[in-house]
Ligand SMILES: NC(=O)C1=CN([C@@H]2O[C@H](COP(=O)(O)OP(=O)(O)OC[C@H]3O[C@@H](n4cnc5c(N)ncnc54)[C@H](O)[C@@H]3O)[C@@H](O)[C@H]2O)C=CC1
């Protein structure tokens with residue numbers, strides 16, 4: 461196997477380069493490349509992995525060219541610079557490091573809050589300019605003041621904890637914050653309106669979504685206490701900067717400290733130069749400790765995936781540990797092939813898919829296996845589908861996907877049964893993996909078989925009547941089609957039967973037509989795996 465190749469296109473710590481090298485991965489470290497989207501588009505096709513921070517924009521246009529790319533690793537938290545649907549559609553795993561820089565970012569928010577309270581940057585500039593303006597700067601105490609935290613997840617809760625240590629009263633708005641967690645944190649869970657009405661300082665720690673965009677706008681600011689101070693170390697766009705600028709000018713808002721902006725890099729902004737505004741250039745995660753944490757973590761995660769298939773912290777796929785990955789691999793192959801078998805036989809719209817996992821396989825990562833079944837199933841109909849995109853597409857198409865997990869009831873240690881319901885019929889197919897690691901088909905529509913998946917196969921359903929097998933084999937022989945394996949099965953004597961043969965090379969259409977014309981034959985289909 462040639463070594464996978466990774467491009468680091470942002471200013472990650474050198475620690476990442478070393479990890480990739482130590483793991484036997486070829487690595488190109490070009491810390492400024494991410495800012496040059498044309499250059500990135502030009503070379504992205506050469507890489508299996510892309511490691512980034514926030515400067516690289518992995519847009520659909522760039523990903524279009526990323527034909528080898530298997531994984532994007534974000535050394536940090538926010539993945540809003542990656543077009544996840546485009547990555548998912550191409551089967552690219554997107555992973556982040558959800559905790560590596562949270563303490564550092566929380567500390568930045570607290571630093572911003574204290575700097576605002578005492579106007580440190582302006583006081584510093586004035587003093588160093590030789591002005592000694594002792595009477596110009598009159599700060600506020602934070603002890604006993606109310607801090608409103610909007611978004612109390614990883615970073616918000618660290619901010620809350622530090623603020624409590626500074627003797628503030630902390631109130632938090634987060635629809636996903638449970639009352640128990642709020643109690644453990646020592647914060648009062650409130651509604652957004654209460655934050656606006658009660659807080660002396662407001663700090664934002666949510667992702668930027670349709671719901672959170674402009675969560676602080678002119679109407680929200682109007683409800684706030686006069687003299688409120690606002691801190692944003694989460695994402696630009698959470699606060700309407702124009703509305704805030706007006707409120708700063710009128711004095712309704714006493715100060716704002718921003719690390720993130722609606723447009724970045726922010727070389728100009730309405731907030732710049734206004735009274736008591738403090739700005740930093742997206743430095744929330746910029747400490748040696750955090751950068752080392754996220755670089756090491758992302759490099760390890762990406763290496764694990766590229767070398768072993770283990771998945772950690774993926775935004776668009778379930779996690780698979782390094783221990784699980786090798787055990788899961790043959791079952792992923794089985795799942796995908798069972799899906800493909802059913803998909804190639806299905807000609808009408810699928811309404812429901814039921815996947816039953818029995819025995820040992822039921823203990824494995826079912827979500828990953830289901831994704832594999834769905835990708836195999838949908839690919840014959842929809843083409844460009846992969847394990848990452850399949851569940852999203854199945855959902856978009858309104859398919860009901862049921863997973864059933866149960867103890868072994870059959871002779872097999874592990875059995876996966878896929879039942880596909882269409883508007884016209886229901887079809888089931890089962891498979892297992894033997895000790896040799898190869899996937900096998902063991903049941904088709906209730907008929908027992910024992911067949912490997914060959915790269916080219918012919919599947920026939922027929923009536924169990926004498927004469928069929930001889931004629932079928934002769935038709936193949938006459939057309940110089942070599943049979944590699946031949947599997948037969950039937951329900952009952954004289955009842956429904958199937959033949960599944962693996963042939964060398966593709967199945968010629970004329971042969972398929974002649975087989976279809978045999979009196980016992982109901983359906984013939986060429987299958988490829
Ligand atoms: N300035 C910087 O350099 C950095 C910024 N960040 C940003 O900080 C933000 C928070 O990160 P984490 O705490 O790690 O994320 P998280 O996912 O742990 O927490 C986000 C919280 O926001 C809550 N939330 C979602 N929608 C909400 C809504 N409509 N109203 C109120 N709360 C809502 C969620 O329930 C969750 O608890 C992210 O936007 C991230 O990108 C993260 C690291 C560094």
Ligand SMILES: O=C(O)C(=O)COP(=O)(O)O
Nearest residue numbers: 513514515536537538745
């Ligand atoms: O981790 C995050 O979400 C951040 O915003 C940090 O961004 P950065 O890696 O410093 O460009």
